Amino acid sequence: MKKMQNVTIKGTKDGIILHLDDSCSYDELKKELDQKLSANSRINEDQPLTSVKVQMGNRLLTEKQNEEIKDLIRQKKNLVVDEIVSNVITIEEAKRKKAESEIKSVNRIIRSGQVLEVPGDLLLVGDVNPGGTIKAGGNIFVMGTLKGIAHAGCFGDDQAVITASIMKPSQLRISDCINRSPDQFAETEERLLECAFIDDNRQIVVDRIQVLMHLRPNLTRLEGGL
Structure with a gap:
């Protein structure tokens, strides 16, 4: 009976993929x-990595x-480890992943100087009073007036959105994009049920909340979505 290989080497246009068996012992795997x-290495100083x-x-x-x-792979000439995946x-x-996928519900007023940060979505x-800040790794939903700073997708999620019952922020941030509060609305005008998102030009756009049904159809984890 032919012995099953614990190590399989596959060449691609981007480099080499090593498939390592997960049922053998670690020492046996490392030896093979x-x-x-060693058998496949070619010592050539001019060969690219x-x-x-x-x-x-x-x-x-x-x-x-x-x-x-x-270290074992690096010892071979011209080989560099890109990543190890499991x-x-x-x-x-x-x-951490569970926390980032959860919706954190908070019932309070964020006053000036206060910062509220959650790893996932924030409800x-x-x-949020002027001078107050809220940050979330995912989306931000404010059932109240947003007058302070809101930063959604703070770990780099470009698909994150910010919504508020009354949208009058001092600053909006989504991922690495920043947008200060638009000046075209009168101070006394209430902007009801609006949302902010990154458009195709990587600009933060504020629009009525109904557009999210088309822009982010899978926005919420709740049945029915928005």
Whole structure:
């Protein structure tokens, strides 16, 4: 019976992909990886660096093992590790992803000098006074008056939006885009049920909330959406 390979090397236009079996022992895997790379390595000082992507399957490496695999690959001429990916994640990463996918509901007034920040979506039942700041890794929904600073998608989510019952912010931020409050509305005019989002020109646009049904049809995790 032919022995199953623990290490499979596949060449692509972008470099090399290493598929490492997740059922064998780590020591056995590392030994075969060293043998395979040594047999396939070509020492040529003029040869450009080759990018290597390592796929671990359902094996989760410790930090030490992760560095050992990287060092083993780097020892071979002209090979550079691009990334090591796995189908499993740590408990800490799972908790972080869960927090980023949740809607945090807060019932309070954000006063001047106060900062409220959540990892996922924020549902604020209350006002944001001038000088107050709210930040979210996802979307921001304000059931009240927004007069302070709102920063949605603060970890780089361009699809994030900001909504408010009354939209009169001092500044809007989505991802890395910034937009100060438009001046075309009179101070006494209430701008009811509006939203802010990044358009195709990477500008923050403020519009009526109904446009989100078409722009972000999968916006909420609640049944029915907006």
